[in-house]
Amino acid sequence: AQRVTQPEKLLSVFKGAPVELKCNYSYSGSPELFWYVQYSRQRLQLLLRHISRESIKGFTADLNKGETSFHLKKPFAQEEDSAMYYCALSWSGGFKTIFGAGTRLFVKA
């Protein structure tokens, strides 16, 4: 069965430190992977998707099919990065989507 695992419920780092939010998935075909973010008192919104291969707000994520991972990385965390981050997996041409349980990132001053 398809599954998305985010092993860390909470990740706390200091401002300026590198950050990596882990995401592992289970899917035997060609997945589409996304990172969604929810800032305090805001709605859930797309941060980035693997097919775009772009950097958003300094974040990047590389799809590693061998390790079935899609970890989110940023070299220098900022306080405004503090939020809830959800990894999502889509398949069947995008018609099916499941979300991980989320990781709360807290960036300390």
Place this chain on the structure above:
Amino acid sequence: EAGVVQSPRYKIIEKKQPVAFWCNPISGHNTLYWYLQNLGQGPELLIRYENEEAVDDSQLPKDRFSAERLKGVDSTLKIQPAELGDSAVYLCASSLVARGNEQFFGPGTRLTVL
């Protein structure tokens, strides 16, 4: 643009009472989703509409939950009767088309069943 609109934002009811949630998606978005989000969990799909057709309702508990999307625009999700375990945030999202597209989420409705 207002984005996806949901109402009410908060609802408190007693168990066994009915409750309804309303969603207005972004104009022109054909695909509409209802998700359930329990505390400490990610969103879980309840039902997906393509225009007015419910194309994926496999996770919708049909004994007490129902949904409709008349005219392929607004949608209503209903629970009757509500149970204590239904306390959660109900999210509505829409996308231009389902295939590989970004989903735009509403603010959610927080339901508390006493």
